[in-house]
Amino acid sequence: xxxxxxxxxxxxxxxxxxxxxxxxxxxxxxxxxxxxxxxxxxxxxxxxxxxxxxxxxxxxxxxxxxxxxxxxxxxxxxxxxxxxxxxxxxxxxxxxxxxxxxxxxxxxxxxxxxxxxxxxxxxxxxxxxxxxxxxxxxxxxxxxxxxxxxxxxxxxxxxxxxxxxxxxxxxxxxxxxxxxxxxxxxxxxxxxxxxxxxxxxxxxxxxxxxxxxxxxxxxxxxxxxxxxxxxxxxxxxxxxxxxxxxxxxxxxxxxxxxxxxxxxxxxxxxxxxxxxxxxxxxxxxxxxxxxxxxxxxxxxxxxxxxxxxxxxxxxxxxxxxxxxxxxxxxxxxxxxxxxxxxxxxxxxxxxxxxxxxxxxxxxxxxxxxxxxxxxxxxxxxxxxxxxxxxxxxxxxxxxxxxxxxxxxxxxxxxxxxxxxxxxxxxxxxxxxxxxxxxxxxxxxxxxxxxxxxxxxxxxxxxxxxxxxxxxxxxxxxxxxxxxxxxxxxxxxxxxxxxxxxxxxxxxxxxxxxxxxxxxx
Numbered sequence: 001x002x003x004x005x006x007x008x009x010x011x012x013x014x015x016x017x018x019x020x021x022x023x024x025x026x027x028x029x030x031x032x033x034x035x036x037x038x039x040x041x042x043x044x045x046x047x048x049x050x051x052x053x054x055x056x057x058x059x060x061x062x063x064x065x066x067x068x069x070x071x072x073x074x075x076x077x078x079x080x081x082x083x084x085x086x087x088x089x090x091x092x093x094x095x096x097x098x099x100x101x102x103x104x105x106x107x108x109x110x111x112x113x114x115x116x117x118x119x120x121x122x123x124x125x126x127x128x129x130x131x132x133x134x135x136x137x138x139x140x141x142x143x144x145x146x147x148x149x150x151x152x153x154x155x156x157x158x159x160x161x162x163x164x165x166x167x168x169x170x171x172x173x174x175x176x177x178x179x180x181x182x183x184x185x186x187x188x189x190x191x192x193x194x195x196x197x198x199x200x201x202x203x204x205x206x207x208x209x210x211x212x213x214x215x216x217x218x219x220x221x222x223x224x225x226x227x228x229x230x231x232x233x234x235x236x237x238x239x240x241x242x243x244x245x246x247x248x249x250x251x252x253x254x255x256x257x258x259x260x261x262x263x264x265x266x267x268x269x270x271x272x273x274x275x276x277x278x279x280x281x282x283x284x285x286x287x288x289x290x291x292x293x294x295x296x297x298x299x300x301x302x303x304x305x306x307x308x309x310x311x312x313x314x315x316x317x318x319x320x321x322x323x324x325x326x327x328x329x330x331x332x333x334x335x336x337x338x339x340x341x342x343x344x345x346x347x348x349x350x351x352x353x354x355x356x357x358x359x360x361x362x363x364x365x366x367x368x369x370x371x372x373x374x375x376x377x378x379x380x381x382x383x384x385x386x387x388x389x390x391x392x393x394x395x396x397x398x399x400x401x402x403x404x405x406x407x408x409x410x411x412x413x414x415x416x417x418x419x420x421x422x423x424x425x426x427x428x429x430x431x432x433x434x435x436x437x438x439x440x441x442x443x444x445x446x447x448x449x450x451x452x453x454x455x456x457x458x459x460x461x462x463x464x465x466x467x468x469x470x471x472x473x474x475x476x477x478x479x480x481x482x483x484x485x486x487x488x489x490x491x492x493x494x495x496x497x498x499x500x501x502x503x504x505x506x507x508x509x510x511x512x513x514x515x516x517x518x519x520x
Contacts, residue, residue, distance in 0.1 A: 001036040001102065001148040004050040005120070011044055011133065032140075036147060038125065041140040044133040046126075048110075048143065053120040061092045061490060062116050063101075063159070063410070067335075068320045068328045068375050071390045072402035072520070074410035075493045076155075081117035084333045087377045088162060089114045089121070092155045092490070099158040101149040103166050106380035106418060108144035109351050111335060124333070127348050130279055130341040134348045141348070156485050160413040167417045170381040176368050179385055179420055179450040180475045181205055181217025181261065181313075186394030186427040186454030190223030190230075194242045195249050199256060204455055206257040208469045212476045217313050217368075218253050219261035219452070230318065232268030232286060235302045250310035261313030261368075262306055266299045266360070267322035280325030280337045287322040290356040291344035299356070303363035315370035316360060323353065327373070327390075350378060357382040370422065370450075376411075380418035385450050387422045388414065394427035394454050397436050398520030401509045404440055405494040408447060409486040415449050422450035426471075428464055429456045438467045439507045445471040446500050448479025 007024035008015040009031060018024035024031040031048055032039040040048055061076040064085025076092065077083065088103025102121070104112045111126040125143050127134055147165045151158035182205040184193060202218035209216045222229055224243050238246050246262075253260035272285030275292040288295045306314050321327055324336040335349070342352055353375060361369065361382045371383035379386060389407025393399035408423040415421040426441045428434065444451050453468065474480075486495035487504060498505050509515075 001146045002052075003033050004123075005053040006051040007031050008049040008051070009042075009045070010047040010049075011042070012046070015047070015049060037145045038143045039140055040125075040127065040136070040143050041138065042136050043138060044135050046128050046133045048125040048127060050123045050125070050146075051120060052122070056091065056116060056118050056120075057093050057095070058118075059094060061094065063090045063092070063155075064088065064114065065376070065411075066328055067111070067331050068373055069387060069390050070403075070407045070411065071327075071329050072406045072493065073329070074406055076490050079116070079118065081115060083115065085114040085116065087112060088149075088166065089116055090149065090155060090159060090162065091116065097154075099151065099153075099155045101158070101162060103147055103149065103162060104144040104377070105147060105166050105169060106377050107170075107354060107382075108377070109141055109348055109354070110143040111350050112144050112377075113333070126335060126350075128335070129345045129347065129349055129352075131336050131338040132341040132345070135345045137346060139346075155490065156413075163413045163417050167380055173381065176384045176420060177214050178448070178476050178478050179217065179368065179422070180209070180214070180472055181219055181258065181452055183219040183221050183425050183452040183454055185221040186392065186425050187429050187456035187459075188221075188223065189394075190221070193223060195252070198249060199252055200457060201455070202253045202256045202258040202260075204457070204460075205453070205472070208465065208472050209476060210469055210473060212473055214476045215257065215259050216472070216476070217261045218256075218258035219263065219313060219315065220249070221263045221315070222265075222317075224262070227270045230265060230268075232265055232270045232283075233302070234269065235264050236305065247309040254310065259312045260310060261315065262309075262311045263315045263317060264302065264306070265318045265322070266302060266316050267295075267319050275343075277323070277342070278340045279323065279342075280340070281322070282325075287325075289343045290319075290323065291342040291347065291352045296356065296359040300359055300363040303360060303367070307365070307367055311367065313368040313370065314364060315372055316374070317372040319353075319356065320373045320375055323349070354378050371419075376414070376418060380414075383419050385422050386414075386419040387424060389423055392424040392427065393432070394425075394429040394456070395431045396519050397432045397511065398516055400427065400432070400437070400440060401494055401515070402520040405443070405509060408443065408449065409489050409495045412447060412449070412484075412486075415447070420450050421447075422452070425452045425454045427454045428459045428468065429454065430459050433511065434459070434464055436509065436511070438464075439509070441467060441471040443484070443498065443507060445474040446480040446484050446498075448475070448483065451475040
């Protein structure tokens with residue numbers, strides 16, 4: 001990656017252009033460039049912007065990523081100068097077929113995003129702590145390492161090469177076996193289920209796996225603990241009279257032949273207390289601040305407890321929301337509200353979130369970790385499986401189409417490099433059309449990505465079981481040899497044409513009236 005054309009720094013309210021003299025300097029802030037690695041030395045800092053001047057073809061198509069999950073919003077789009085492109089971007093020239101771009105290596109110490117306009121592109125490094133400046137106190141921070149992309153192949157091949165480049169320094173870690181299993185969320189939605197229902201789910205997935213040598217998982221999702229849905233910890237016991245013995249529940253799932261999994265929300269507690277975040281939140285005083293060492297100790301203890309109970313998979317959820325007070329689309333370019341800071345103001349928010357993910361990874365040891373509402377570029381290499389899109393639905397097909405198909409199409413190249421991609425559950429429920437869910441099942445199974453299924457016992461028929469059995473076995477085999485590729489992703493946010501092997505499969509995701517604009 002060549003050096004930027006200009007560098008701008010921000011300590012307080014305004015961006016200031018830095019002067020080049022070995023390093024770029026302004027307002028007591030020094031920015032160094034070492035073969036693409038950006039180093040920042042300052043007392044206090046909020047942002048650094050690096051600008052490259054390069055004309056953009058007027059009809060170019062531009063693609064970016066998302067802060068955490070995607071929300072049906074990933075797409076190739078014509079020039080929109082204010083469009084924020086988290087982590088990386090690609091530019092495709094339809095006239096020449098050339099695709100280029102740039103991004104930052106995974107696990108940076110900044111929230112990094114790009115903007116692209118007619119005259120060039122800019123990398124915005126958000127170095128804040130919460131909603132205020134980080135007090136580096138003269139420390140030199142390695143903020144990010146920038147990589148340029150130009151593969152020479154198709155846009156799909158270039159995105160694969162870009163993801164490989166951004167993750168090339170991750171330590172080698174054995175990939176988990178194909179991740180396939182049951183998850184009760186999209187028919188139970190956290191309510192009115194007990195251990196008997198959990199064991200029925202385990203028996204169902206084992207039955208449908210039909211003796212496959214790779215064991216499926218059976219995940220107990222939200223709703224197993226006191227306090228109500230998504231209400232927070234402590235995570236040391238289940239609902240009295242319903243889940244009195246979580247170790248016994250895990251053992252019973254394993255005895256049926258499935259691998260037990262458990263959901264939790266690590267940064268929320270049911271009652272306000274110590275170590276609370278001062279940031280924006282709809283549950284004041286209950287979101288925990290992960291810059292406190294005691295909070296990381298608490299999370300480590302939770303992981304150790306789940307492991308001791310016998311759970312082989314843990315899904316940790318909601319942490320981005322609990323840190324920033326917003327989900328991805330609402331984070332935008334500001335990330336969070338201004339005027340507040342985390343307990344330790346000497347580290348950037350990105351550094352604190354990374355330390356939190358590393359604490360979970362270290363405590364989990366060989367437990368399979370799923371990150372949900374986790375920041376993909378920071379979680380890469382620290383979770384085994386990443387929920388890359390927002391929720392699908394057991395009540396509204398349009399949500400599954402919008403969220404599930406979009407995230408699989410545009411983030412599939414991250415699979416096997418950053419983590420195992422999870423486009424979320426395939427529902428089998430009375431409220432959603434099975435003929436469309438069956439197509440989604442077929443696509444996920446062929447992709448070799450994680451396949452979780454929410455199977456309402458009342459929705460099972462000979463037809464559903466036949467398709468479920470075939471899809472589960474294909475997914476447990478690792479999907480189609482050679483993988484799949486969306487062939488009309490340049491012009492469709494939920495691609496209908498996919499290459500699989502030597503052929504092309506056409507999926508119709510629409511209902512008879514087309515797509516309902518007020519659903520999903």
